[in-house]
Amino acid sequence: MFLVAFSLSCYHGTVLSPDYPEGYGNNMNCVWLIQSDPGSRIHLAFNDFDLEAPYDSLTVKDGETNDAPVIGRFSGAENPSHLTSNTNTLRLEFQADHSMSGRGFNITYSSTYQFKLLFLLLFLIA
Ligand SMILES: [Ca+2]
DSSP states (O other), X not given: OHHHHHSSOOEEEEEEOTTTTSOOOSSEEEEEEEEOOTTEEEEEEEEEEXXXXXXXXXXXXXXXXXXXXXXXXXXXXXXXOOEEOSXXXXXXXXXXXXXXXXXXXXXXXXXXXXHHHHHHHHHHHO
């Protein structure tokens, strides 16, 4: 019962590359910051992914700043597998070079409470 109440997604949304799916422009450098409540983590699901390999890429970092740890760097037309952050902030950096484009990407993000918080709560109830 309590498990259900505290494993609900509290935030979700979509990140699209510019002009998706018509193809993004050249010389792009975009950053998205996805932040959820403190103590929660963020889950990314890649619905569609097509970037010109190896010149255009999407880098996913676990944190807010430019020097946060990289947890994934993706290019090409293969859909990356799901990702989950270790912190409550994900930084997505998209870079495109001076020519050629793919469809771009369509990513769904969602956030759930950490298990650590869940266990603590169950302990308190017990
Ligand atoms: Ca390109």
